[in-house]
Amino acid sequence: MSAGNEEKKTVNIGVVGYGYWGPNLVRNFSELHQARVHTVADLNPKVLEIVARRFPATKTTTDFQEMIRDPEIDAVAIATPVNTHFSLAMAALKAGKHVWLEKPMAETSLQARALVEEAEKRGLILHVDHTFIYTGTVRKMKELIDAGDLGKILYYDSIRVNLGLFQRDVNVISDLGVHDFSILDYLFEEHPVAVSAAGINHFPGTPENLAYITLFYESGLIAHANVSWLAPVKVRQILIGGANKMITYDDLEPSEKLKIYDKGVSFTDDPKQIHEMRVGYRTGDMWAPKVDGSEALRVEGEHFVDCIVNGTKPITDGHLGLRVVEVIEAATSSMRGRGETVHLPRQGKSV
Amino acid sequence: MSAGNEEKKTVNIGVVGYGYWGPNLVRNFSELHQARVHTVADLNPKVLEIVARRFPATKTTTDFQEMIRDPEIDAVAIATPVNTHFSLAMAALKAGKHVWLEKPMAETSLQARALVEEAEKRGLILHVDHTFIYTGTVRKMKELIDAGDLGKILYYDSIRVNLGLFQRDVNVISDLGVHDFSILDYLFEEHPVAVSAAGINHFPGTPENLAYITLFYESGLIAHANVSWLAPVKVRQILIGGANKMITYDDLEPSEKLKIYDKGVSFTDDPKQIHEMRVGYRTGDMWAPKVDGSEALRVEGEHFVDCIVNGTKPITDGHLGLRVVEVIEAATSSMRGRGETVHLPRQGKSV
Amino acid sequence: MSAGNEEKKTVNIGVVGYGYWGPNLVRNFSELHQARVHTVADLNPKVLEIVARRFPATKTTTDFQEMIRDPEIDAVAIATPVNTHFSLAMAALKAGKHVWLEKPMAETSLQARALVEEAEKRGLILHVDHTFIYTGTVRKMKELIDAGDLGKILYYDSIRVNLGLFQRDVNVISDLGVHDFSILDYLFEEHPVAVSAAGINHFPGTPENLAYITLFYESGLIAHANVSWLAPVKVRQILIGGANKMITYDDLEPSEKLKIYDKGVSFTDDPKQIHEMRVGYRTGDMWAPKVDGSEALRVEGEHFVDCIVNGTKPITDGHLGLRVVEVIEAATSSMRGRGETVHLPRQGKSV
Amino acid sequence: MSAGNEEKKTVNIGVVGYGYWGPNLVRNFSELHQARVHTVADLNPKVLEIVARRFPATKTTTDFQEMIRDPEIDAVAIATPVNTHFSLAMAALKAGKHVWLEKPMAETSLQARALVEEAEKRGLILHVDHTFIYTGTVRKMKELIDAGDLGKILYYDSIRVNLGLFQRDVNVISDLGVHDFSILDYLFEEHPVAVSAAGINHFPGTPENLAYITLFYESGLIAHANVSWLAPVKVRQILIGGANKMITYDDLEPSEKLKIYDKGVSFTDDPKQIHEMRVGYRTGDMWAPKVDGSEALRVEGEHFVDCIVNGTKPITDGHLGLRVVEVIEAATSSMRGRGETVHLPRQGKSV
Incomplete structure (x- = not known):
C-alpha cells in the first residue's frame, strides 16, 4: 500500500531496532487489525533469530537500507539509540515511508526541524512516540482542562524519580523530563518562553543523572519537573493547580491515579480584609474519575495506522516532537x- | 539572675508577641523546671486578658520597653512579625537580656550580622528558633550522616507544600524554605556556594507563593527545595541520597517517618563494562529506626535554658540563623x- | 436549674472520675456556652489539686454523695471504671440528676435496662458517651445511607487494631468492639438477630485481647469487627458495601477519611448468561466528600446540654446504650x- | 522418561485445561531447562488452535485419555474446574503419570485422600499448585519464623478482598481462603483443631461471596481470614503477631511487601504492677528485608521437575493439599x- 491509497488494505510496517522498546512495538503492531509487521531490522543477527522464531511470517534483516527499499513497506518504526534517529528517519522519509520515531525525536532541534520539513514536503506522516499522551489519564486531564473546570491554570509540578536505568548516551532531562515536556505541550495551548534548569552528573564521564527544570510561560503559568535516576523510591507524580480546582496524578496508584480537588484560591479586594490576608481558600470534595485503562501503546498504534490510512495528522506529530x-x-x-x-523562540503551536 | 550566675535559679523569661506562635512558647516555657514566664508583652490588650486569666502569676504589659527594663527578666523571647525582629532583638540585647528569636531571625543578613555581633560583644545567648533541628527525626538523620552510614552525600531533595497560610509580609522561601536551609546547615558541614531559584506570585501585590530553590555545594552535593502555599495536598518529604545508603523522611507519617534504604550506586572502571553502563546499582533491606518522639519545642526550650545557665552556645545560634x-x-x-x-560568600561554619 | 426550666440558664455539671477521659470532659464542658463544670469528684485528692489549679472556679470533692446532694448541680457526668457505672449512675438518677455515662454504659444488660427505666420514670436525660456517633464522618455516612445512595446494604466490615492499651477490667470487645456496635446501631434501622464471635486472651488472667465478631441481620446484612490490642500497626478502617455504591472509611487519613466508590454488583437473569456468571460488576468514579471536622466531643456536649434545656432525647440515649x-x-x-x-432478642429500635 | 530414570532427560509434560490458568502453566513449563510441554489437551478446539500457533512444536488434543496413554508423557498438569480434579488426576496417576494439580486439589477430603493414597502406592509425585508458598515473601516469613525471631506466635490475621471474579462452582473460602490455609500449613508446624466461620451469599443461587474464618490451634495460636468478592478496593494483607516481633505483609506494595516490627508484649509478675496492668509493651525499629523477587510459578515449576528427576517429595505435596x-x-x-x-481430626503433618 502506498500513502493515500483508498482501498482498505493492511499497513505494512518495518521496525528497526529490537532492543528494549522494539519488542513492544512489534508485539503491538502485530495485534492491530489494519497493520502487520512486515520486516524487523537489527544489526545483531542473534536478536533477529528470536524474532524469526516468534514471528515466522515476519522478515528479518541486518540491512536497514534493504528494508526501506522494499516497496511493500508503508511505514518504518525507529526504535534505535537517539543519535541514530536523524539519519535513519531521514533515509526512511526520503524512501517515501511514513515514520514512527521514538522520543526524543532527535539530538538537536536543527535535526528535528529538518525531519519535520522533509515529511511535510513529501506529505508523509511523521509520528513521534510520546506514549504518555495516549494514556487514559493524560487524556482525561486534557478533557478536564479544556472544559475549564480548573479555572486559570497556575502551575504544573512533576516528580519523576527512581533508582536505576542510568543512560549512557542521554542525560536525565532527555530520558525523563521529555515526558513532562510532551504532556505540557499536549495539555496547554501555550509554549514556554524561558527555561531555568539545574542538574548534576555525580559520576564524571556520565550524563547528568538528576535535574530540576523550571519552565516559564507568558500567561503566568509556571511548570517544574524534578527528574532523577538516583532516588531510593520510585515516584511518578504530577500536581496541576488551577484557581478553581487542582489535580493530582499518581501513576503508581493501581487505581485512582487521578484525583480532582475542589480546592482553590480567591483574591479579595475587600478593603476590610486588605490589611489582613488578601487571599482566600476554598476546600471541598475530592473526586477520582474512572479513567480508560486501555494500553496506551495500543491506542497510539491504532492512531498511527488511522493517520496513514486517512492521511490525517497525528496528535504527537513532528511539530510537537520538535517543540x-x-x-x-x-x-x-x-x-x-x-x-x-534560557529564552525559547516564541511560536504558535501550529507552526 | 544574670548570665553566668552559679546558683541554680529559675530563668525568668519575657515573651513578646502572643499571636500564632507566642502561646506555644508561653505554654512550653511554663512547663520547664528551670524557667518561668515572667511577663508577656503584646500590643493588643485583649490578648493580654487571655494570658492573665490562664496564667495568673504572669505579668502582662503592652509596653515592650517596660519589659526589657525589668531587672528580674533574664531572657526575652520574640515571636512578632519578621520586620520587627531586628529592632526588638537589638533593644533586648542592649538591655542585657538573652534572646530567643523566631525564624527567620531578620529581614536582611546585614541586620542578622549586627545582632550576632551585639550578642557576642555582650556575651549574651542569641538563640534562633529553628524548631525542626530539635525533632528526634532530624537529630537521628544527623547521627546517621555523621556516622558515615550513607557514604558520600549526593543530594538533598525536599517537598514542603500545602494549601493555605498565605503570608502577608514574607514570601514562601522565608516561610517554608527556611526549614530546609536550617536543616541543611545542621546536617552538613558545608555551606552552599551558589543558589538558583525560580518562583512566582500568582496574585499581584502578594509575596511569591511558590518557589523552587537549588543550592550548589563545592563537594558536588546539590540540594533542592520545592515550596508552595498552593498545593491541593500537604506534603512534607525529604530525600537524602548517599553513595551507600539513602534516606526518606515523611513528616506526615504517624510512625516510621524515617526510612533508610540500603541502596546505592557504584561506579565501575572495569574495561569490559566501560562501553556498557559504568554505574552499578545495589538494593537491599530497608530499615525504619525508632525515633525519639519528644516534643521538639520542649527539647529546644530546655536547651535554651541550659545554655543560659551554663553559658554555652545554642545549636541554633545566631551564626546558624545568619547563614x-x-x-x-x-x-x-x-x-x-x-x-x-547567585553566589554566596565562602565561609566556614564557625565564622 | 431543674429540667424543663424555661429561662436560659447555665447547666451545672458535676464530673466524677478525673482519670484518662475525665479531663477531656471537663475541658469540653468548660468551653460550652450554656454549661459549666460546677464540681469534680475523684477518690484521689492529688488529682483534685490539679483540677483546682487549672480551674480555680470549680469545686472539688472526694465525696460523690456530697456532689449529687448539691441542689445546684443539674447533671452528672460519669467517667469511672465500667464496674462502677451502674451504682454511680443509679444514685445520680435517684438524686434527680441528668446523667452522662461513659461507654459501655454498664457491665450487664440487666443493669443497663434498670438505668433506662429509672431515667424514664423520672423524666431525666440518660446520655451514653458513644463519641464516634458525633463525628462528621459517621454523620456523613448516615446521611448517605439514609438517602439510599448505596442501594441495599450488603455488609459492614471493620478493623480496629493497634498495639497497646490492655485493659484490666474489660475485654477487647467492650473496649473496641463497642464503637462498631454503636455505629451499626446508629447507621441502620435493624438490630442484629444473632452473633458469632471468636477471641483469645493470650496472657492468662487477663481479659481477651483479640476478637473477631460477626453479627447477622434478618435483611441479609452481615457485619464483622476485627478488634485487637496486639497489632504492630494502628488500623481504623470500615468498609460498607451496598448493591450500588460502597464506602471506605479510614479514620487515620488526615483528610479524605471517607471515600464513596461508584462500584456495585448486579444480578442477571438473562438466560444467555445463566450458564455463565450471573453476577455483573460495575465500576465508576470515586468521590471523597468534604466532612465536617468539628471535634466530636464538642458537638456531643452541646447536644447533651440542648437535650437537658429542651427536654429532648439524646441520639445516644439509654436505649441505644442498652442495645x-x-x-x-x-x-x-x-x-x-x-x-x-448466640441469638439476640428481637426488638424495635424504639423499645 | 519414566520416573526414577537416572539419566538427565527432559521431563515431558501434558497440560489439560487451557482456560484462565493453563496458559501460565504452558508458558512457564516451556521456559524450564529440564522440561517441555509435550501436549496440551482441552475440550475446546478453538483454544487448541491458539496453542498450535504459539507453540508449533506442542501437540494438541481434545482427548484427555489419548494424552495420558502417550508413553512419552511423564507428568500431567491439571488446570480444569475443581469438580473434574479427582477423576482426571486419578486417571493420570493410574496411567503412571506424575501429577501437578491446581488448588484446591479436590472437592472433598475423601477424594483428596484417595489421590494421596494412589500416588503413594505407585510412587508417583503428586504436586498441588499452592503458588503462594513459592513466593520470596512467604519463604522469607517461614525463614524468620523458623529462626525464632518472632518469639511465641500469637496470631495470624489475613484480609484478602476485592471486587469481582465471582466463581460459579466454588465459594469464596475455596477461592481465596485456600491461600491462607496453605500459607498457615507451610509456616507453622501445627494443624488447627477447630474452625468457626461465618459467611453469606448475597445473591441466591450463587456460592458464598464473603466469609470470615477463624482457626483455633492447641498452642493458643489463633488465625483469621477475611475473604470477599465484594469489596470496593483490593486488599491482600497478613499480620503475624509474635511475643517478640510482628510481621506485616502487604502483597500490593510494589516493594517492601514485608515489614518486621520490633514490637512485642511482655507479661509481668511484679507484685507492684499486679494491681495495675500486667502486660507491658515494647516498641523498636521496623525492618523491611530484601525479598527474592523471582516469579513464584517459575520457582515452583523447577521444584516440580526436580522432584520428578530426583524422586523427592514436593513442599506442596498431596498431604499438604489434603490438609x-x-x-x-x-x-x-x-x-x-x-x-x-467444627472440630478437625488431630493429625501430625507427616501423616
Missing part, C-alpha cells in the same frame, strides 16, 4: 549554566 | 532574576 | 463458646 | 451453621 526537543535543548543549556535563564 | 538568612536573601534575589545564579 | 450492651454480652458469650451462635 | 481441603470442608460446614464450631 519538545527545543525544550530539552534549552533546559540542558541552562543546566550547564547553573540555572541561567 | 540561613543569607541563603534566603540569595534565593529571593535569584528568584527575582528567573533562576539567575 | 450496645446486649451485643457486647452476646458476643462475649459466643466468644467463650468458640463461635457458637 | 487444606480438610480446612475448607470444615470452614464451609461451620459457615453453613452460622459459626458453629
Whole structure:
C-alpha cells in the first residue's frame, strides 16, 4: 500500500531496532487489525533469530537500507539509540515511508526541524512516540482542562524519580523530563518562553543523572519537573493547580491515579480584609474519575495506522516532537549554566 | 539572675508577641523546671486578658520597653512579625537580656550580622528558633550522616507544600524554605556556594507563593527545595541520597517517618563494562529506626535554658540563623532574576 | 436549674472520675456556652489539686454523695471504671440528676435496662458517651445511607487494631468492639438477630485481647469487627458495601477519611448468561466528600446540654446504650463458646 | 522418561485445561531447562488452535485419555474446574503419570485422600499448585519464623478482598481462603483443631461471596481470614503477631511487601504492677528485608521437575493439599451453621 491509497488494505510496517522498546512495538503492531509487521531490522543477527522464531511470517534483516527499499513497506518504526534517529528517519522519509520515531525525536532541534520539513514536503506522516499522551489519564486531564473546570491554570509540578536505568548516551532531562515536556505541550495551548534548569552528573564521564527544570510561560503559568535516576523510591507524580480546582496524578496508584480537588484560591479586594490576608481558600470534595485503562501503546498504534490510512495528522506529530526537543535543548543549556535563564523562540503551536 | 550566675535559679523569661506562635512558647516555657514566664508583652490588650486569666502569676504589659527594663527578666523571647525582629532583638540585647528569636531571625543578613555581633560583644545567648533541628527525626538523620552510614552525600531533595497560610509580609522561601536551609546547615558541614531559584506570585501585590530553590555545594552535593502555599495536598518529604545508603523522611507519617534504604550506586572502571553502563546499582533491606518522639519545642526550650545557665552556645545560634538568612536573601534575589545564579560568600561554619 | 426550666440558664455539671477521659470532659464542658463544670469528684485528692489549679472556679470533692446532694448541680457526668457505672449512675438518677455515662454504659444488660427505666420514670436525660456517633464522618455516612445512595446494604466490615492499651477490667470487645456496635446501631434501622464471635486472651488472667465478631441481620446484612490490642500497626478502617455504591472509611487519613466508590454488583437473569456468571460488576468514579471536622466531643456536649434545656432525647440515649450492651454480652458469650451462635432478642429500635 | 530414570532427560509434560490458568502453566513449563510441554489437551478446539500457533512444536488434543496413554508423557498438569480434579488426576496417576494439580486439589477430603493414597502406592509425585508458598515473601516469613525471631506466635490475621471474579462452582473460602490455609500449613508446624466461620451469599443461587474464618490451634495460636468478592478496593494483607516481633505483609506494595516490627508484649509478675496492668509493651525499629523477587510459578515449576528427576517429595505435596481441603470442608460446614464450631481430626503433618 502506498500513502493515500483508498482501498482498505493492511499497513505494512518495518521496525528497526529490537532492543528494549522494539519488542513492544512489534508485539503491538502485530495485534492491530489494519497493520502487520512486515520486516524487523537489527544489526545483531542473534536478536533477529528470536524474532524469526516468534514471528515466522515476519522478515528479518541486518540491512536497514534493504528494508526501506522494499516497496511493500508503508511505514518504518525507529526504535534505535537517539543519535541514530536523524539519519535513519531521514533515509526512511526520503524512501517515501511514513515514520514512527521514538522520543526524543532527535539530538538537536536543527535535526528535528529538518525531519519535520522533509515529511511535510513529501506529505508523509511523521509520528513521534510520546506514549504518555495516549494514556487514559493524560487524556482525561486534557478533557478536564479544556472544559475549564480548573479555572486559570497556575502551575504544573512533576516528580519523576527512581533508582536505576542510568543512560549512557542521554542525560536525565532527555530520558525523563521529555515526558513532562510532551504532556505540557499536549495539555496547554501555550509554549514556554524561558527555561531555568539545574542538574548534576555525580559520576564524571556520565550524563547528568538528576535535574530540576523550571519552565516559564507568558500567561503566568509556571511548570517544574524534578527528574532523577538516583532516588531510593520510585515516584511518578504530577500536581496541576488551577484557581478553581487542582489535580493530582499518581501513576503508581493501581487505581485512582487521578484525583480532582475542589480546592482553590480567591483574591479579595475587600478593603476590610486588605490589611489582613488578601487571599482566600476554598476546600471541598475530592473526586477520582474512572479513567480508560486501555494500553496506551495500543491506542497510539491504532492512531498511527488511522493517520496513514486517512492521511490525517497525528496528535504527537513532528511539530510537537520538535517543540519538545527545543525544550530539552534549552533546559540542558541552562543546566550547564547553573540555572541561567534560557529564552525559547516564541511560536504558535501550529507552526 | 544574670548570665553566668552559679546558683541554680529559675530563668525568668519575657515573651513578646502572643499571636500564632507566642502561646506555644508561653505554654512550653511554663512547663520547664528551670524557667518561668515572667511577663508577656503584646500590643493588643485583649490578648493580654487571655494570658492573665490562664496564667495568673504572669505579668502582662503592652509596653515592650517596660519589659526589657525589668531587672528580674533574664531572657526575652520574640515571636512578632519578621520586620520587627531586628529592632526588638537589638533593644533586648542592649538591655542585657538573652534572646530567643523566631525564624527567620531578620529581614536582611546585614541586620542578622549586627545582632550576632551585639550578642557576642555582650556575651549574651542569641538563640534562633529553628524548631525542626530539635525533632528526634532530624537529630537521628544527623547521627546517621555523621556516622558515615550513607557514604558520600549526593543530594538533598525536599517537598514542603500545602494549601493555605498565605503570608502577608514574607514570601514562601522565608516561610517554608527556611526549614530546609536550617536543616541543611545542621546536617552538613558545608555551606552552599551558589543558589538558583525560580518562583512566582500568582496574585499581584502578594509575596511569591511558590518557589523552587537549588543550592550548589563545592563537594558536588546539590540540594533542592520545592515550596508552595498552593498545593491541593500537604506534603512534607525529604530525600537524602548517599553513595551507600539513602534516606526518606515523611513528616506526615504517624510512625516510621524515617526510612533508610540500603541502596546505592557504584561506579565501575572495569574495561569490559566501560562501553556498557559504568554505574552499578545495589538494593537491599530497608530499615525504619525508632525515633525519639519528644516534643521538639520542649527539647529546644530546655536547651535554651541550659545554655543560659551554663553559658554555652545554642545549636541554633545566631551564626546558624545568619547563614540561613543569607541563603534566603540569595534565593529571593535569584528568584527575582528567573533562576539567575547567585553566589554566596565562602565561609566556614564557625565564622 | 431543674429540667424543663424555661429561662436560659447555665447547666451545672458535676464530673466524677478525673482519670484518662475525665479531663477531656471537663475541658469540653468548660468551653460550652450554656454549661459549666460546677464540681469534680475523684477518690484521689492529688488529682483534685490539679483540677483546682487549672480551674480555680470549680469545686472539688472526694465525696460523690456530697456532689449529687448539691441542689445546684443539674447533671452528672460519669467517667469511672465500667464496674462502677451502674451504682454511680443509679444514685445520680435517684438524686434527680441528668446523667452522662461513659461507654459501655454498664457491665450487664440487666443493669443497663434498670438505668433506662429509672431515667424514664423520672423524666431525666440518660446520655451514653458513644463519641464516634458525633463525628462528621459517621454523620456523613448516615446521611448517605439514609438517602439510599448505596442501594441495599450488603455488609459492614471493620478493623480496629493497634498495639497497646490492655485493659484490666474489660475485654477487647467492650473496649473496641463497642464503637462498631454503636455505629451499626446508629447507621441502620435493624438490630442484629444473632452473633458469632471468636477471641483469645493470650496472657492468662487477663481479659481477651483479640476478637473477631460477626453479627447477622434478618435483611441479609452481615457485619464483622476485627478488634485487637496486639497489632504492630494502628488500623481504623470500615468498609460498607451496598448493591450500588460502597464506602471506605479510614479514620487515620488526615483528610479524605471517607471515600464513596461508584462500584456495585448486579444480578442477571438473562438466560444467555445463566450458564455463565450471573453476577455483573460495575465500576465508576470515586468521590471523597468534604466532612465536617468539628471535634466530636464538642458537638456531643452541646447536644447533651440542648437535650437537658429542651427536654429532648439524646441520639445516644439509654436505649441505644442498652442495645450496645446486649451485643457486647452476646458476643462475649459466643466468644467463650468458640463461635457458637448466640441469638439476640428481637426488638424495635424504639423499645 | 519414566520416573526414577537416572539419566538427565527432559521431563515431558501434558497440560489439560487451557482456560484462565493453563496458559501460565504452558508458558512457564516451556521456559524450564529440564522440561517441555509435550501436549496440551482441552475440550475446546478453538483454544487448541491458539496453542498450535504459539507453540508449533506442542501437540494438541481434545482427548484427555489419548494424552495420558502417550508413553512419552511423564507428568500431567491439571488446570480444569475443581469438580473434574479427582477423576482426571486419578486417571493420570493410574496411567503412571506424575501429577501437578491446581488448588484446591479436590472437592472433598475423601477424594483428596484417595489421590494421596494412589500416588503413594505407585510412587508417583503428586504436586498441588499452592503458588503462594513459592513466593520470596512467604519463604522469607517461614525463614524468620523458623529462626525464632518472632518469639511465641500469637496470631495470624489475613484480609484478602476485592471486587469481582465471582466463581460459579466454588465459594469464596475455596477461592481465596485456600491461600491462607496453605500459607498457615507451610509456616507453622501445627494443624488447627477447630474452625468457626461465618459467611453469606448475597445473591441466591450463587456460592458464598464473603466469609470470615477463624482457626483455633492447641498452642493458643489463633488465625483469621477475611475473604470477599465484594469489596470496593483490593486488599491482600497478613499480620503475624509474635511475643517478640510482628510481621506485616502487604502483597500490593510494589516493594517492601514485608515489614518486621520490633514490637512485642511482655507479661509481668511484679507484685507492684499486679494491681495495675500486667502486660507491658515494647516498641523498636521496623525492618523491611530484601525479598527474592523471582516469579513464584517459575520457582515452583523447577521444584516440580526436580522432584520428578530426583524422586523427592514436593513442599506442596498431596498431604499438604489434603490438609487444606480438610480446612475448607470444615470452614464451609461451620459457615453453613452460622459459626458453629467444627472440630478437625488431630493429625501430625507427616501423616
